[in-house]
Amino acid sequence: MAVVNLPTGPLTLSGGTAWNRPTGPPATRIAYAAAHVVADPHAENAPGAPAALDWEATLAFRRHLWSHGLGVAEAMDTAQRGMGLDYAATRELVRRSAAEAAACGGRIVAGVATDQLPPGPATLGQLRAAYEEQLADVLDAGAVPVLMCSRHLAATARDADDYLHLYRGLLQASSRPVVLHWLGTAFDPALEGYWGSPDVDKATETVLELIDTDPAKVDGIKISLLDADHEIRLRRRLPAGVRLYTGDDFNYPRLIRGDEQGHSDALLGIFAAIAPAAAAAFAALDRGDLDEYDRIFAPTVPLSRHIFGRPTFYYKTGIVFLAWLAGHQRHFTMVGGLQSGRSVPHLARLIELADAAGLLPDPDLAAHRANRFFEVTVG
Numbered sequence: 001m002a003v004v005n006l007p008t009g010p011l012t013l014s015g016g017t018a019w020n021r022p023t024g025p026p027a028t029r030i031a032y033a034a035a036h037v038v039a040d041p042h043a044e045n046a047p048g049a050p051a052a053l054d055w056e057a058t059l060a061f062r063r064h065l066w067s068h069g070l071g072v073a074e075a076m077d078t079a080q081r082g083m084g085l086d087y088a089a090t091r092e093l094v095r096r097s098a099a100e101a102a103a104c105g106g107r108i109v110a111g112v113a114t115d116q117l118p119p120g121p122a123t124l125g126q127l128r129a130a131y132e133e134q135l136a137d138v139l140d141a142g143a144v145p146v147l148m149c150s151r152h153l154a155a156t157a158r159d160a161d162d163y164l165h166l167y168r169g170l171l172q173a174s175s176r177p178v179v180l181h182w183l184g185t186a187f188d189p190a191l192e193g194y195w196g197s198p199d200v201d202k203a204t205e206t207v208l209e210l211i212d213t214d215p216a217k218v219d220g221i222k223i224s225l226l227d228a229d230h231e232i233r234l235r236r237r238l239p240a241g242v243r244l245y246t247g248d249d250f251n252y253p254r255l256i257r258g259d260e261q262g263h264s265d266a267l268l269g270i271f272a273a274i275a276p277a278a279a280a281a282f283a284a285l286d287r288g289d290l291d292e293y294d295r296i297f298a299p300t301v302p303l304s305r306h307i308f309g310r311p312t313f314y315y316k317t318g319i320v321f322l323a324w325l326a327g328h329q330r331h332f333t334m335v336g337g338l339q340s341g342r343s344v345p346h347l348a349r350l351i352e353l354a355d356a357a358g359l360l361p362d363p364d365l366a367a368h369r370a371n372r373f374f375e376v377t378v379g
Contacts, residue, residue: 002015002363002364002366002367003367004351004366004367004370004371004374005371005374006348006351006352006370006374007344007345007348007374007378008348011351011352011355013355013360013363013366013367014355014356014358014363015358015360015361015363016276016326016358016359016360016361016362016363017276017277017358017359019276019277019279019280019296020280020283021067021068021276021279022068022069022279022280022282022283023069024069025069025070025071025107026069026279026282026283026285026286027286028282028285028286029256029263029265029266029282029285030071030107030243030245030265030266031069031070031071031256031265031266031267031268031271031278031282032070032071032072032073032107032109032245032266032267032268032271033065033070033071033072033073033268033269033271033272033275033278034073034076034077034078034079034267034268034269034271034272035061035062035065035072035073035074035076035078035079035272036061036078036079036080036272036316036319036320036323037051037053037058037079037080037085037089037093037335038053038054038057038058038061038320038323038328038329039051039052039053039054039331039333039334039335040052040053040054041054041330041331041333045084045333045334045335045336045337046336046337047084047336047337048336049336050086050088050089051080051084051085051086051089051335051336052089052335053089053093053335054329055096057328057329057330058093058096059096059097059100060328061272061323061328061329062074062097062100062101062106063100063104064275064328065106065271065272065275066101066104066105066106066107068275068276068278068279069279069282070271070275070278070279071106071107071108071109072097072101072106072107072108072109073108073109073110073111073146073267074093074094074097074098074108074109074110074111074143075090075093075094075097075110075111076111076146076148076267076269077111077148077183077187077188077269077313077316078269078272078315078316078319079093079111080316080334080335080336080338081111081113081115081148082113082115082151082188083313083316083336083338084334084335084336084337084338085335085336086115087115087116087134089335090111090115091134091137094110094137094138094141094143095137095141097110097143098110098141098142098143099141099142101142101143102142108142108143108144109143109144109145109146109179109267110138110141110143110144110145110146111134111138111146111148111181112131112134112135112138112145112146112147112148112178113130113131113134113148113149113150114127114130114131114134114150114151114152114153115150115151116130116133116134117130117152121155121156122152122155122156123156124156124157124162124165124166127150127152127153127156127166128166128169128170130152131147131150131166131170132170132173135147135170135173135174139174139175139176144176144177144178144179144219145174145176145178145179146178146179146180146181146222146267147167147170147178147179147180147181148181148183149181149182149183149188149191149194151188151190151191153166153194154190154191154192154193154194155190157196159196160195160196160197160202160203160206160209161196162196163194163195163196163206163210164206164209164210164213167180167210168210168213168214171210171213171214171217171218172214172217174217177216177217177218177219178217178218178219179218179219179220179221179222179245179267180207180210180211180218180220180221180222181221181222182194182195182203182207182221182222182223182224182225183224183247184224184225184226184227186225186226186310186312186313187224187312187313188313189313195207200225200227200230204230204233204234207221207234208234208237208238211238211239211242212239215239215240215241215242216241218242219242219243220242220243220244220245220265221234221238221242221243221244221245222245222246222247222267223244223245223246223247223248224247224248224249225248226248226249226250226251226312227248228248228250228251228254228255231244231246231248231251231255231264232255232259235262235264236261236262243265244264244265245264245265245266245267246264246265246266246267246268247267247268247269248268249268249269249270249304249305249307249308249315250301250304250305250308252266252268252270252297252301252304253281253293253294253297253298253301256285257285257290257293257294269308269315269316269319270300270303270304270307270308270319272319272323273303273304273307273318273319273322273323273354273359274300274303274304274357274359276359276361277296277297277300277357277358277359278297278300280296281293281296281297284296299353299356299357299358300357300359302353302356302357303350303353303354303356303357303359306318306346306349306350306353307319307322307350309346314338314341314342316334316338316341317334317338317339317340317341317342317347318342318346318347318350320332320334320338320339321339321342321347321350322350322354322359324369325351325354325360325365325366325369325370326359326360326361326362326366327361327362327365327366332369332373344374344377344378347373348374351366351370
Protein backbone atom coordinates (compact mmCIF):
# COMPACT_ATOMS: atom_id res chain seq x y z
CA MET A 1 0.00 0.00 0.00
CA ALA A 2 1.09 3.56 -0.77
CA VAL A 3 0.73 5.38 2.55
CA VAL A 4 1.48 9.05 3.07
CA ASN A 5 2.23 10.08 6.64
CA LEU A 6 0.42 13.40 6.66
CA PRO A 7 0.76 15.70 9.67
CA THR A 8 -2.87 14.83 10.46
CA GLY A 9 -2.35 11.07 10.18
CA PRO A 10 -1.71 8.34 7.59
CA LEU A 11 -3.45 8.40 4.21
CA THR A 12 -3.54 5.38 1.89
CA LEU A 13 -3.48 6.63 -1.69
CA SER A 14 -6.02 5.09 -4.02
CA GLY A 15 -4.08 5.65 -7.25
CA GLY A 16 -4.87 7.59 -10.36
CA THR A 17 -7.91 7.13 -12.57
CA ALA A 18 -7.16 5.44 -15.91
CA TRP A 19 -8.77 7.97 -18.24
CA ASN A 20 -8.69 7.29 -21.97
CA ARG A 21 -6.29 9.58 -23.79
CA PRO A 22 -8.12 11.54 -26.52
CA THR A 23 -7.23 11.25 -30.19
CA GLY A 24 -7.27 15.03 -30.64
CA PRO A 25 -8.48 18.35 -29.24
CA PRO A 26 -12.07 18.80 -28.03
CA ALA A 27 -14.53 19.26 -30.87
CA THR A 28 -17.02 21.54 -29.13
CA ARG A 29 -14.78 23.79 -27.01
CA ILE A 30 -11.35 25.40 -27.19
CA ALA A 31 -9.34 24.64 -24.07
CA TYR A 32 -5.94 25.98 -23.04
CA ALA A 33 -3.97 24.95 -19.98
CA ALA A 34 -1.81 27.73 -18.55
CA ALA A 35 1.43 25.83 -17.99
CA HIS A 36 3.96 26.23 -15.19
CA VAL A 37 7.72 26.26 -15.68
CA VAL A 38 10.18 23.76 -14.21
CA ALA A 39 13.14 25.38 -12.46
CA ASP A 40 16.69 24.13 -12.80
CA PRO A 41 17.30 22.77 -9.28
CA HIS A 42 21.07 23.24 -9.63
CA ALA A 43 20.78 26.97 -10.39
CA GLU A 44 20.34 29.89 -7.99
CA ASN A 45 16.63 30.57 -8.59
CA ALA A 46 16.43 32.53 -5.33
CA PRO A 47 14.11 35.53 -4.89
CA GLY A 48 15.33 38.29 -7.20
CA ALA A 49 17.71 36.05 -9.18
CA PRO A 50 17.31 35.58 -12.95
CA ALA A 51 15.18 32.54 -13.73
CA ALA A 52 17.03 29.40 -14.79
CA LEU A 53 14.81 26.68 -16.23
CA ASP A 54 15.09 22.96 -16.77
CA TRP A 55 14.20 23.22 -20.44
CA GLU A 56 13.66 19.54 -21.14
CA ALA A 57 11.29 19.07 -18.19
CA THR A 58 9.49 22.33 -19.01
CA LEU A 59 8.90 21.33 -22.62
CA ALA A 60 8.05 17.73 -21.71
CA PHE A 61 5.23 19.04 -19.55
CA ARG A 62 3.85 20.95 -22.53
CA ARG A 63 3.99 17.81 -24.64
CA HIS A 64 2.00 16.10 -21.88
CA LEU A 65 -0.70 18.77 -22.17
CA TRP A 66 -0.82 18.57 -25.97
CA SER A 67 -1.04 14.77 -25.78
CA HIS A 68 -4.31 15.19 -23.88
CA GLY A 69 -5.75 17.44 -26.58
CA LEU A 70 -5.33 20.67 -24.62
CA GLY A 71 -3.74 23.82 -25.97
CA VAL A 72 -0.92 25.50 -24.06
CA ALA A 73 -1.23 29.03 -22.72
CA GLU A 74 2.41 29.96 -22.48
CA ALA A 75 4.14 32.58 -20.35
CA MET A 76 1.01 33.47 -18.40
CA ASP A 77 0.78 34.12 -14.66
CA THR A 78 0.93 30.33 -14.05
CA ALA A 79 4.47 30.47 -15.46
CA GLN A 80 5.27 33.01 -12.70
CA ARG A 81 5.19 36.16 -14.79
CA GLY A 82 5.94 38.90 -12.29
CA MET A 83 6.73 36.31 -9.61
CA GLY A 84 10.15 34.96 -10.58
CA LEU A 85 10.17 34.59 -14.38
CA ASP A 86 12.11 37.48 -15.92
CA TYR A 87 11.61 38.58 -19.52
CA ALA A 88 14.84 37.08 -20.89
CA ALA A 89 13.63 33.65 -19.77
CA THR A 90 10.09 34.43 -20.95
CA ARG A 91 11.22 35.25 -24.50
CA GLU A 92 13.18 32.00 -24.72
CA LEU A 93 10.28 30.07 -23.22
CA VAL A 94 7.86 31.38 -25.85
CA ARG A 95 10.32 30.66 -28.66
CA ARG A 96 10.98 27.08 -27.56
CA SER A 97 7.36 26.25 -26.76
CA ALA A 98 6.07 27.63 -30.04
CA ALA A 99 8.61 25.51 -31.91
CA GLU A 100 7.44 22.42 -29.99
CA ALA A 101 3.83 23.30 -30.77
CA ALA A 102 4.60 23.56 -34.48
CA ALA A 103 6.39 20.20 -34.40
CA CYS A 104 3.49 18.33 -32.81
CA GLY A 105 0.55 20.32 -34.16
CA GLY A 106 -0.39 21.70 -30.75
CA ARG A 107 -2.35 24.87 -30.16
CA ILE A 108 -0.49 27.69 -28.38
CA VAL A 109 -1.12 31.22 -27.16
CA ALA A 110 1.46 33.29 -25.29
CA GLY A 111 1.45 36.24 -22.93
CA VAL A 112 2.42 39.76 -23.98
CA ALA A 113 3.10 42.19 -21.13
CA THR A 114 5.44 45.00 -20.02
CA ASP A 115 7.57 43.18 -17.46
CA GLN A 116 10.86 43.96 -19.23
CA LEU A 117 10.48 47.49 -17.84
CA PRO A 118 12.11 48.26 -14.48
CA PRO A 119 9.84 48.70 -11.46
CA GLY A 120 8.46 52.18 -10.96
CA PRO A 121 6.67 54.79 -13.03
CA ALA A 122 6.51 54.53 -16.84
CA THR A 123 4.99 56.77 -19.47
CA LEU A 124 2.24 55.56 -21.77
CA GLY A 125 4.74 55.77 -24.62
CA GLN A 126 7.16 53.51 -22.80
CA LEU A 127 4.34 51.09 -22.05
CA ARG A 128 3.26 51.03 -25.69
CA ALA A 129 6.85 50.31 -26.77
CA ALA A 130 7.23 47.53 -24.18
CA TYR A 131 3.99 45.86 -25.22
CA GLU A 132 4.94 46.12 -28.89
CA GLU A 133 8.36 44.57 -28.27
CA GLN A 134 6.77 41.55 -26.62
CA LEU A 135 4.00 41.42 -29.21
CA ALA A 136 6.63 41.18 -31.96
CA ASP A 137 8.44 38.42 -30.06
CA VAL A 138 5.25 36.34 -29.72
CA LEU A 139 4.20 36.88 -33.33
CA ASP A 140 7.68 36.01 -34.58
CA ALA A 141 7.55 32.79 -32.57
CA GLY A 142 4.26 31.83 -34.23
CA ALA A 143 1.98 31.97 -31.18
CA VAL A 144 -1.33 33.76 -30.72
CA PRO A 145 -0.74 36.85 -28.53
CA VAL A 146 -2.50 37.26 -25.20
CA LEU A 147 -2.42 40.94 -24.20
CA MET A 148 -1.89 40.51 -20.48
CA CYS A 149 -2.79 43.02 -17.83
CA SER A 150 0.16 45.25 -16.92
CA ARG A 151 1.03 46.40 -13.41
CA HIS A 152 2.85 49.33 -14.98
CA LEU A 153 -0.28 50.35 -16.88
CA ALA A 154 -2.46 50.00 -13.79
CA ALA A 155 -0.11 52.41 -11.99
CA THR A 156 0.16 54.87 -14.90
CA ALA A 157 -3.24 55.10 -16.57
CA ARG A 158 -5.39 58.01 -15.43
CA ASP A 159 -8.72 56.82 -16.80
CA ALA A 160 -10.46 54.49 -19.24
CA ASP A 161 -9.36 56.59 -22.20
CA ASP A 162 -5.71 55.80 -21.49
CA TYR A 163 -6.49 52.08 -21.63
CA LEU A 164 -8.53 52.44 -24.81
CA HIS A 165 -5.85 54.48 -26.55
CA LEU A 166 -3.06 52.06 -25.72
CA TYR A 167 -4.97 48.84 -26.43
CA ARG A 168 -6.41 50.15 -29.71
CA GLY A 169 -2.87 50.82 -30.86
CA LEU A 170 -1.88 47.26 -29.96
CA LEU A 171 -4.81 45.81 -31.90
CA GLN A 172 -3.67 47.78 -34.93
CA ALA A 173 -0.08 46.63 -34.45
CA SER A 174 -0.92 42.93 -34.32
CA SER A 175 -0.89 40.99 -37.56
CA ARG A 176 -3.34 38.43 -36.19
CA PRO A 177 -6.29 38.42 -33.77
CA VAL A 178 -5.33 38.60 -30.11
CA VAL A 179 -6.75 37.35 -26.85
CA LEU A 180 -7.48 40.09 -24.32
CA HIS A 181 -6.83 39.39 -20.65
CA TRP A 182 -8.60 40.57 -17.51
CA LEU A 183 -6.96 39.34 -14.34
CA GLY A 184 -8.66 40.20 -11.08
CA THR A 185 -7.06 41.47 -7.91
CA ALA A 186 -7.30 38.04 -6.26
CA PHE A 187 -4.59 36.96 -8.70
CA ASP A 188 -2.63 40.23 -8.58
CA PRO A 189 -3.54 43.01 -6.11
CA ALA A 190 -1.47 45.50 -8.15
CA LEU A 191 -4.16 45.40 -10.87
CA GLU A 192 -6.74 47.27 -8.79
CA GLY A 193 -8.81 49.58 -11.01
CA TYR A 194 -7.76 47.99 -14.29
CA TRP A 195 -9.62 49.28 -17.35
CA GLY A 196 -9.95 52.62 -15.60
CA SER A 197 -12.26 51.89 -12.69
CA PRO A 198 -12.47 49.72 -9.55
CA ASP A 199 -16.17 49.37 -10.39
CA VAL A 200 -16.41 46.10 -12.35
CA ASP A 201 -19.51 47.20 -14.27
CA LYS A 202 -17.81 50.41 -15.44
CA ALA A 203 -14.65 48.50 -16.35
CA THR A 204 -16.80 46.06 -18.33
CA GLU A 205 -18.19 48.88 -20.46
CA THR A 206 -14.62 49.94 -21.30
CA VAL A 207 -13.71 46.38 -22.29
CA LEU A 208 -16.75 46.11 -24.55
CA GLU A 209 -15.99 49.50 -26.10
CA LEU A 210 -12.47 48.29 -26.89
CA ILE A 211 -13.70 45.06 -28.47
CA ASP A 212 -16.31 46.94 -30.52
CA THR A 213 -13.48 49.02 -32.00
CA ASP A 214 -12.40 46.08 -34.17
CA PRO A 215 -14.00 42.72 -33.26
CA ALA A 216 -12.15 40.99 -36.09
CA LYS A 217 -8.86 41.69 -34.28
CA VAL A 218 -10.10 40.03 -31.06
CA ASP A 219 -10.11 36.24 -30.93
CA GLY A 220 -11.52 36.38 -27.43
CA ILE A 221 -11.09 37.62 -23.89
CA LYS A 222 -9.86 35.67 -20.88
CA ILE A 223 -11.71 36.60 -17.69
CA SER A 224 -10.24 35.70 -14.29
CA LEU A 225 -12.47 37.56 -11.84
CA LEU A 226 -13.83 34.47 -10.03
CA ASP A 227 -17.35 35.83 -10.57
CA ALA A 228 -19.35 33.36 -12.67
CA ASP A 229 -22.47 35.51 -12.96
CA HIS A 230 -20.46 38.50 -14.23
CA GLU A 231 -18.68 36.28 -16.75
CA ILE A 232 -21.99 35.02 -18.12
CA ARG A 233 -23.37 38.54 -18.45
CA LEU A 234 -20.26 39.68 -20.31
CA ARG A 235 -20.25 36.58 -22.51
CA ARG A 236 -23.78 37.31 -23.68
CA ARG A 237 -22.77 40.82 -24.78
CA LEU A 238 -19.72 39.89 -26.83
CA PRO A 239 -19.88 40.41 -30.60
CA ALA A 240 -20.38 37.31 -32.72
CA GLY A 241 -17.14 35.43 -33.19
CA VAL A 242 -15.43 36.79 -30.05
CA ARG A 243 -14.89 34.03 -27.51
CA LEU A 244 -15.06 34.18 -23.75
CA TYR A 245 -12.19 32.14 -22.30
CA THR A 246 -13.00 31.40 -18.70
CA GLY A 247 -10.16 31.83 -16.26
CA ASP A 248 -12.45 31.07 -13.32
CA ASP A 249 -10.72 28.25 -11.46
CA PHE A 250 -13.65 28.05 -9.04
CA ASN A 251 -16.60 27.67 -11.42
CA TYR A 252 -15.18 26.30 -14.68
CA PRO A 253 -17.45 23.22 -15.10
CA ARG A 254 -20.61 25.34 -15.07
CA LEU A 255 -19.15 28.03 -17.33
CA ILE A 256 -17.73 25.62 -19.91
CA ARG A 257 -20.90 23.51 -19.89
CA GLY A 258 -22.84 26.66 -20.70
CA ASP A 259 -26.55 27.17 -21.17
CA GLU A 260 -29.10 27.75 -23.89
CA GLN A 261 -27.51 31.13 -24.66
CA GLY A 262 -23.92 30.00 -25.04
CA HIS A 263 -20.82 28.73 -23.25
CA SER A 264 -17.32 29.74 -22.26
CA ASP A 265 -14.20 28.25 -23.74
CA ALA A 266 -11.28 27.88 -21.34
CA LEU A 267 -7.84 29.22 -20.46
CA LEU A 268 -7.17 27.87 -17.00
CA GLY A 269 -4.26 27.30 -14.67
CA ILE A 270 -6.02 24.35 -13.02
CA PHE A 271 -6.02 22.48 -16.33
CA ALA A 272 -2.25 22.11 -15.96
CA ALA A 273 -2.94 20.05 -12.83
CA ILE A 274 -5.97 18.09 -14.03
CA ALA A 275 -5.20 17.59 -17.74
CA PRO A 276 -6.21 13.89 -17.98
CA ALA A 277 -9.49 14.51 -16.18
CA ALA A 278 -10.21 17.65 -18.20
CA ALA A 279 -9.58 15.78 -21.45
CA ALA A 280 -11.99 13.03 -20.42
CA ALA A 281 -14.62 15.59 -19.41
CA PHE A 282 -14.34 17.34 -22.79
CA ALA A 283 -14.69 13.98 -24.56
CA ALA A 284 -17.90 13.35 -22.63
CA LEU A 285 -19.15 16.82 -23.53
CA ASP A 286 -18.40 16.17 -27.20
CA ARG A 287 -20.54 13.00 -26.95
CA GLY A 288 -23.34 14.95 -25.31
CA ASP A 289 -22.97 12.93 -22.10
CA LEU A 290 -23.47 15.75 -19.61
CA ASP A 291 -23.84 13.42 -16.64
CA GLU A 292 -20.39 11.98 -17.30
CA TYR A 293 -18.98 15.46 -17.86
CA ASP A 294 -20.29 16.55 -14.47
CA ARG A 295 -19.12 13.36 -12.78
CA ILE A 296 -15.54 13.71 -14.01
CA PHE A 297 -15.18 17.37 -13.17
CA ALA A 298 -16.96 17.22 -9.78
CA PRO A 299 -14.00 16.01 -7.63
CA THR A 300 -11.58 18.39 -9.35
CA VAL A 301 -13.46 21.46 -8.14
CA PRO A 302 -12.62 21.10 -4.40
CA LEU A 303 -8.99 20.57 -5.43
CA SER A 304 -9.01 23.66 -7.63
CA ARG A 305 -10.71 25.80 -5.00
CA HIS A 306 -8.06 24.72 -2.52
CA ILE A 307 -5.10 25.34 -4.86
CA PHE A 308 -6.50 28.77 -5.75
CA GLY A 309 -7.52 29.67 -2.21
CA ARG A 310 -6.38 32.94 -0.65
CA PRO A 311 -3.83 34.32 -1.12
CA THR A 312 -4.74 33.23 -4.64
CA PHE A 313 -1.55 34.49 -6.30
CA TYR A 314 0.40 31.68 -4.58
CA TYR A 315 -1.58 29.02 -6.44
CA LYS A 316 1.54 28.35 -8.56
CA THR A 317 3.12 26.58 -5.58
CA GLY A 318 0.33 24.02 -5.43
CA ILE A 319 0.43 23.48 -9.19
CA VAL A 320 4.17 22.66 -9.06
CA PHE A 321 3.83 20.51 -5.92
CA LEU A 322 1.21 18.39 -7.66
CA ALA A 323 3.33 18.16 -10.83
CA TRP A 324 6.18 16.81 -8.66
CA LEU A 325 3.95 14.24 -6.92
CA ALA A 326 2.50 13.16 -10.28
CA GLY A 327 5.98 12.52 -11.70
CA HIS A 328 6.22 15.37 -14.20
CA GLN A 329 9.42 16.71 -12.64
CA ARG A 330 12.16 15.42 -10.34
CA HIS A 331 12.03 18.07 -7.63
CA PHE A 332 9.93 20.65 -5.84
CA THR A 333 11.96 23.78 -6.59
CA MET A 334 10.57 26.92 -8.21
CA VAL A 335 12.04 30.04 -9.77
CA GLY A 336 12.07 32.92 -7.32
CA GLY A 337 12.08 30.45 -4.42
CA LEU A 338 8.28 30.27 -4.66
CA GLN A 339 8.16 26.72 -3.27
CA SER A 340 7.81 28.51 0.07
CA GLY A 341 4.53 30.12 -1.03
CA ARG A 342 2.23 27.59 0.67
CA SER A 343 2.18 26.07 4.15
CA VAL A 344 2.67 22.42 5.06
CA PRO A 345 -1.00 22.02 6.10
CA HIS A 346 -2.10 23.50 2.76
CA LEU A 347 0.05 21.02 0.81
CA ALA A 348 -1.10 18.11 2.98
CA ARG A 349 -4.72 18.90 2.20
CA LEU A 350 -3.80 19.21 -1.49
CA ILE A 351 -2.60 15.58 -1.45
CA GLU A 352 -5.91 14.40 0.01
CA LEU A 353 -7.92 16.26 -2.62
CA ALA A 354 -5.69 15.24 -5.53
CA ASP A 355 -5.98 11.59 -4.52
CA ALA A 356 -9.76 11.89 -4.23
CA ALA A 357 -9.83 13.31 -7.76
CA GLY A 358 -7.71 10.43 -9.13
CA LEU A 359 -4.84 12.69 -10.13
CA LEU A 360 -1.86 10.82 -8.62
CA PRO A 361 -1.15 8.26 -11.36
CA ASP A 362 1.69 6.50 -9.52
CA PRO A 363 0.66 6.25 -5.85
CA ASP A 364 3.94 4.67 -4.77
CA LEU A 365 5.96 7.52 -6.28
CA ALA A 366 3.61 10.14 -4.84
CA ALA A 367 3.76 8.59 -1.38
CA HIS A 368 7.55 8.29 -1.47
CA ARG A 369 8.00 11.93 -2.46
CA ALA A 370 5.35 13.25 -0.07
CA ASN A 371 6.84 11.34 2.86
CA ARG A 372 10.31 12.72 2.13
CA PHE A 373 8.82 16.23 2.00
CA PHE A 374 7.04 15.88 5.34
CA GLU A 375 10.06 14.26 7.01
CA VAL A 376 12.13 17.31 6.09
CA THR A 377 9.53 19.98 6.84
CA VAL A 378 7.85 18.69 10.00
CA GLY A 379 10.20 15.94 11.23
